[in-house]
Each structure stands twice: as structure tokens, then as C-alpha cells.
Amino acid sequence: MSTPLITDPAQLPSAFQDALNSGDVDAALALFAPGAAMRTVSGELISGPTALRAEIGGTVAARGRLTNIQRHTLVGAGTALLVTDWTLEIDTPAGDRVAPTGTTANIARRDPSDGGWRFALLNPLGTA
Template sequence: MSTFVITDPAQLPVAFEDALNAGDVDAVLALFAPGAAMRTVSGDLITGPGALRAEISGTVAARGRLTNVQRHTLVGAGTALLVTDWTMEIDTPAGERVAPTGTTANIARQDPSDGSWRFALLNPLGTA
């Protein structure tokens, strides 16, 4: 598992992409703050370490390959809004390789004890 500390919230999407593409589920999960939640591409809201692990593990198992392009990072009061365009190449259960795209609206928060940033809420569907 990665011990890399994110000190700039704009680096979170880069770190997420790198860890996911490396198939490192633990490194992806290390980017989440305690109590974090994620909206899945199917629209479900998942919370808790087990549900997040299952979601990320499923993406890795489907040979997910993520490309993120940062659009905006807005920071204030120890909170950041990260708007990122993404493409996710992934194998469907039928074995077809697809590449859906979208725009995230993610929230990160800064840990006041060490200044590190982690995701509090991932929303790959943006405003949809």
C-alpha cells in the first residue's frame, strides 16, 4: 500500500488514476477519508470500507483503465471541489471492451493534523 501523502488536492485525481491503473486497490482506498462515500456509475451511493473495496476491486478485475483530465480545483475552508473529465476503459461481463466518459464532481477534505488531502465524496456522474 502506498504511503504517499497528498499535500495538494489537485493531485488526488492523478493519484487515483495511477493507483487504479496499477491495480493497487489498497493505494486507491488510502485516498479516501474515513467515512467517505462514493456514487457509482450506476447511481448507487456506497459507504464504508467494505463497499468501497468491493467497488474498486470490481473495477480492477474488469481491467479498468482510467484517464483523468483535471478541469477545476476549487479550495476553501479545508475543503476542495475537484471537477475532472474521465474516460474509463473497462471489460463488460459479456467480454466487450467499452470506454464510457463523464465528468466528476468530487469533494476532498484536508486533515488539519498533517495537512494531507483525501476524498470525502466521489461522484463520477457529476451533476447527472
């Protein structure tokens, strides 16, 4: 799956959902800006391509199935706040299927070189 240029930041959550659900780690990573960081659902802050690849790859390996519902998109000064309700079905190491839910508070920025929007910070725990 190739990742198209995202010209509207409100499209990022669905593009990430589609990439993750198709198991395409590279397409999911293409939605991140250079230097991006992510707070994992366990609360750890990770950054850099290796750590992000490991986190997303682990979700894919757990047969992750993400559903994102965009709630708010606030845009200003080449930056966007994306508030998204999510459910992520995954297999646990014990073989159970669980479906945690939450609301994100993600930050995206517009790349001045191509005008595309990419995630700068992912925070699936929102304000928690």
C-alpha cells in the first residue's frame, strides 16, 4: 500500500487506520514527520524510526484492528491538533482478543517542502 500525500490533517487518522489494518508498517511510518514521537498505550514515550517501527510492528503482529473516529481537527500556523476516538482490537500473548478504547490528542504539522501533513506527536492516551 502506498501512502498518498495527506493534504488535509483530518485525513491522517483514517490513513493511519488503513495502513495499520492492512499490516503495512511502512505506510504507517510514512505518516510520521521526521523526529516524531509517540506515547504508547502503556505510557512510554518513544521516538525515532526504530522505536516507532517496533511499536507499530508489534501491533500488526498482534493482529491489531484499529477503528478511528475523528472528533475534532483544529488547524493553525501549519500545525493541527487531532482529537480522535479509537478502538484497537488486538490479541494478547495469552491468546485472548481485547479491545481497549480511548481518545487521542495528536499533533500534526505541515511539511513545507511538499505541503503534506504528518504526525509529529501521537498520544493515544489523550489527556490521561
